[in-house]
Amino acid sequence: QLQLQESGPGLVKPSETLSLTCTVSGGSISSSSYYWGWIRQPPGKGLEWIGSIYYSGSTYYNPSLKSRVTISVDTSKNQFSLKLSSVTAADTAVYYCAREAVGATTFDYWGQGTLVTVSS
Amino acid sequence: QSALTQPASVSGSPGQSITISCTGTSSDVGGYNYVSWYQQHPGKAPKLMIYEVSNRPSGVPDRFSGSKSGNTASLTISGLQAEDEADYYCSSYTSSSTVVFGGGTKLTVL
Numbered sequence: 001q002l003q004l005q006e007s008g009p010g011l012v013k014p015s016e017t018l019s020l021t022c023t024v025s026g027g028s029i030s031s032s033s034y035y036w037g038w039i040r041q042p043p044g045k046g047l048e049w050i051g052s053i054y055y056s057g058s059t060y061y062n063p064s065l066k067s068r069v070t071i072s073v074d075t076s077k078n079q080f081s082l083k084l085s086s087v088t089a090a091d092t093a094v095y096y097c098a099r100e101a102v103g104a105t106t107f108d109y110w111g112q113g114t115l116v117t118v119s120s
Numbered sequence: 121q122s123a124l125t126q127p128a129s130v131s132g133s134p135g136q137s138i139t140i141s142c143t144g145t146s147s148d149v150g151g152y153n154y155v156s157w158y159q160q161h162p163g164k165a166p167k168l169m170i171y172e173v174s175n176r177p178s179g180v181p182d183r184f185s186g187s188k189s190g191n192t193a194s195l196t197i198s199g200l201q202a203e204d205e206a207d208y209y210c211s212s213y214t215s216s217s218t219v220v221f222g223g224g225t226k227l228t229v230l
Contacts, residue, residue, distance in 0.1 A: 046221060049218070063121060063218065105211070108171070110167075111165065
């Protein structure tokens with residue numbers, strides 16, 4: 001059974017860079033059938049897609065976040081990562097990693113999510 | 121990109137049917153058959169319920185169905201059960217090669 005697990009600091013200071021890693025187990029991140037994505041959810045609010053990456057390193061990002069986001073992949077560790085720079089309190093959210101079917105933009109497996117709070 | 125439009129809340133009694141709408145534009149919902157629906161219980165990760173407008177993943181009850189007409193997609197839940205009470209989100213592929221979610225709908229089972 002495929003599992004995804006987010007990890008990283010739960011508290012980040014304003015203006016700093018948020019860094020999270022998603023570890024995939026029970027399947028290969030190098031599958032040609034899937035992208036791997038990040039989605040976030042501010043407390044009490046809806047879902048927002050951040051961006052997705054293919055095992056080759058090809059990425060696509062939410063235009064509203066693109067200037068601050070970098071998503072990378074490490075196939076040797078079966079992991080992909082998110083970096084969000086110049087964070088503010090508005091970036092406080094539960095961050096989810098998920099598997100995305102190529103061509104369908106459907107997220108079929110999700111991590112449990114990790115709360116990241118931006119505060120000094 | 122603007123979020124897809126969903127009603128903030130819907131409600132129904134056990135056994136009844138409800139429909140949640142998801143309205144976009146010809147650049148997203150109306151232009152592609154790549155609409156998905158997710159169920160989210162409090163404190164839990166979203167769960168995929170419908171993909172490519174009307175397809176159900178293995179394990180999702182056939183009480184859940186999806187459809188689309190023009191720029192509006194719909195999720196219908198028939199034979200409403202207490203465990204269906206949750207937040208529901210739609211998503212769509214867009215002409216900018218991105219993904220956009222709806223604002224979410226809270227379903228209350230009376």
